[in-house]
Amino acid sequence: MHKTLRKYFGYSDFRPLQEDIINDVLNDRDTFVLMPTGGGKSLCYQIPALLKDGITVVVSPLISLMKDQVDSLKENGVDAAYLNSTLKPAESRRIYEELKRGEIKILYVAPERLTMSSTITLLKSLNVSLFAIDESHCISEWGHDFRPEYRRLNFLKKKFPEVPIVALTATATPKVREDTINQLGIKHGKTYIASFDRANLFYRVRAKKDTYDNLLQYLRKKRGESGIIYCQSRKTVDSLTNKLKKDGFNALPYHAGLKDTQRAKNQEMFIKDRVDIIVATIAFGMGIDKPNVRFVIHYDLPKNLESYYQETGRGGRDGLECECVLFFSHGDRYKIEYFIKQKDKKEERDIALKQLSEMVDYCESNICRRKVLLRYFGEETQEDNCGKCDVCLQPRIEVDGTNDAKLLINCIKELDQRFGMNHVIDVLTGSRAKKITDKKHHLLKHFGQGDMYTKATWLDMTRDMVRQDVIKVEGARYPLLKLNSKSEEVLSGKRMVTFTRSEDDECQADYEP
Numbered sequence: 001m002h003k004t005l006r007k008y009f010g011y012s013d014f015r016p017l018q019e020d021i022i023n024d025v026l027n028d029r030d031t032f033v034l035m036p037t038g039g040g041k042s043l044c045y046q047i048p049a050l051l052k053d054g055i056t057v058v059v060s061p062l063i064s065l066m067k068d069q070v071d072s073l074k075e076n077g078v079d080a081a082y083l084n085s086t087l088k089p090a091e092s093r094r095i096y097e098e099l100k101r102g103e104i105k106i107l108y109v110a111p112e113r114l115t116m117s118s119t120i121t122l123l124k125s126l127n128v129s130l131f132a133i134d135e136s137h138c139i140s141e142w143g144h145d146f147r148p149e150y151r152r153l154n155f156l157k158k159k160f161p162e163v164p165i166v167a168l169t170a171t172a173t174p175k176v177r178e179d180t181i182n183q184l185g186i187k188h189g190k191t192y193i194a195s196f197d198r199a200n201l202f203y204r205v206r207a208k209k210d211t212y213d214n215l216l217q218y219l220r221k222k223r224g225e226s227g228i229i230y231c232q233s234r235k236t237v238d239s240l241t242n243k244l245k246k247d248g249f250n251a252l253p254y255h256a257g258l259k260d261t262q263r264a265k266n267q268e269m270f271i272k273d274r275v276d277i278i279v280a281t282i283a284f285g286m287g288i289d290k291p292n293v294r295f296v297i298h299y300d301l302p303k304n305l306e307s308y309y310q311e312t313g314r315g316g317r318d319g320l321e322c323e324c325v326l327f328f329s330h331g332d333r334y335k336i337e338y339f340i341k342q343k344d345k346k347e348e349r350d351i352a353l354k355q356l357s358e359m360v361d362y363c364e365s366n367i368c369r370r371k372v373l374l375r376y377f378g379e380e381t382q383e384d385n386c387g388k389c390d391v392c393l394q395p396r397i398e399v400d401g402t403n404d405a406k407l408l409i410n411c412i413k414e415l416d417q418r419f420g421m422n423h424v425i426d427v428l429t430g431s432r433a434k435k436i437t438d439k440k441h442h443l444l445k446h447f448g449q450g451d452m453y454t455k456a457t458w459l460d461m462t463r464d465m466v467r468q469d470v471i472k473v474e475g476a477r478y479p480l481l482k483l484n485s486k487s488e489e490v491l492s493g494k495r496m497v498t499f500t501r502s503e504d505d506e507c508q509a510d511y512e513p
């Protein structure tokens with residue numbers, strides 16, 4: 001194993017888990033490998049492929065990457081080939097011949113090609129010693145990149161019961177994991193789960209306010225370094241790229257609206273360090289292996305932590321530091337919510353809303369970002385201070401907020417629990433907006449009693465109280481502030497409420513639309 005690692009790949013040591021996984025695969029065990037992006041999954045099937053008799057068939061969803069993977073294997077002296085729809089019939093035939101002559105050790109196949117009966121007949125006539133299913137989470141409807149053509153891979157175990165399967169993914173939620181294993185029929189195999197902690201990534205959340213100016217300032221400090229800026233829409237990608245170019249930055253766009261050739265070219269320019277910055281939608285990145293990405297910026301809020309983790313995971317693959325900055329606003333949250341509510345199926349809406357609220361919690365919480373991220377993947381971290389996120393680096397002070405909390409609770413009471421966050425706070429801060437005076441709420445006892453804080457501060461405290469469960473928000477269409485038994489405990493002095501604040505509180509200063 002070590003000899004093969006050195007000879008073909010030029011590495012002297014295995015990464016954590018690689019050696020154990022390879023041993024199991026060599027012993028024909030079905031294996032499920034969960035490793036973060038950049039963890040080194042490919043070697044887990046490439047080395048067994050070289051050591052085993054016969055052919056290893058690799059299923060990979062991205063036709064665009066197959067050629068690169070095969071080319072780089074060939075450069076290392078490995079006999080590899082691929083079969084997909086980009087090949088001309090003559091080229092396919094040539095590969096068929098090579099396969100029959102035993103001249104190919106590793107064959108990459110697109111899933112739709114593999115499930116064709118001619119391919120199955122071909123494989124049946126060959127000595128297939130291993131199936132490797134890359135990005136295997138695509139088989140699960142629970143995942144974020146479900147692909148119908150992957151679903152059909154569940155026939156593999158039936159058609160080729162004697163051939164072991166190694167399934168690999170970086171998508172970790174327990175549900176997807178379980179579903180993938182079930183679908184592929186490898187329940188009796190072994191599961192390997194690598195740590196998802198990327199120690200060289202530095203996590204930061206900033207308020208999405210004067211965002212472009214903040215971004216410029218940031219990029220000026222990072223001149224000459226390579227980075228990715230993720231946006232939610234093609235339109236933002238295009239306009240941001242243009243602005244950056246005007247401001248003297250070397251940037252290119254990447255999104256599904258560009259012509260294939262243009263997209264491939266921009267990606268290549270980035271990978272080969274001919275351009276510093278790629279401004280992209282989430283269409284960019286699956287399978288990208290660029291070692292020296294030094295920053296990953298999210299200009300807009302991602303839809304869930306899973307995507308955020310995957311996208312930031314494209315940074316620092318060489319092991320050196322990479323900074324991950326997310327610009328957060330509640331406005332973005334409402335935008336995403338709006339789109340989620342257009343979905344037809346209630347189940348889909350519920351899942352998406354839950355995922356979004358986890359994403360928002362990540363941005364708002366006072367807990368180490370790394371801890372929140374890893375917990376999402378079912379992993380607990382030992383230390384309380386990672387030293388590499390804004391929360392851990394910025395000491396926070398705890399303040400007694402019981403009196404403020406009482407004021408808010410009493411105001412909600414005076415309003416009969418019939419109003420939302422914005423309205424309650426407008427009353428507290430003494431707003432003379434028409435909606436207040438129309439209802440004669442400027443005559444209430446609590447009107448203006450909270451004017452020692454800005455509306456933004458009250459919004460933060462209110463959300464914090466919701467998180468602490470001393471008040472609640474109810475109602476889907478018109479969310480109203482409501483009280484619970486803990487609110488009463490606060491009023492009667494049985495329960496204290498504390499708020500944590502950082503010195504500059506930059507992530508908190510943001511208004512609701």
Ligand code: ADP
Pocket residue numbers: 011012013014015018035036037038039040041042043289
């Ligand atoms: P994944 O598929 O898990 O995202 P890759 O298999 O593409 O990760 O590996 C990520 C990078 O790490 C690649 O550049 C690969 O060559 C490198 N790598 C993998 N295993 C080792 C190892 N044992 N020693 C050094 N580098 C490795």
Ligand code: ZN
Pocket residue numbers: 367368369370371385386387388389390391392393
């Ligand atoms: Zn931390």
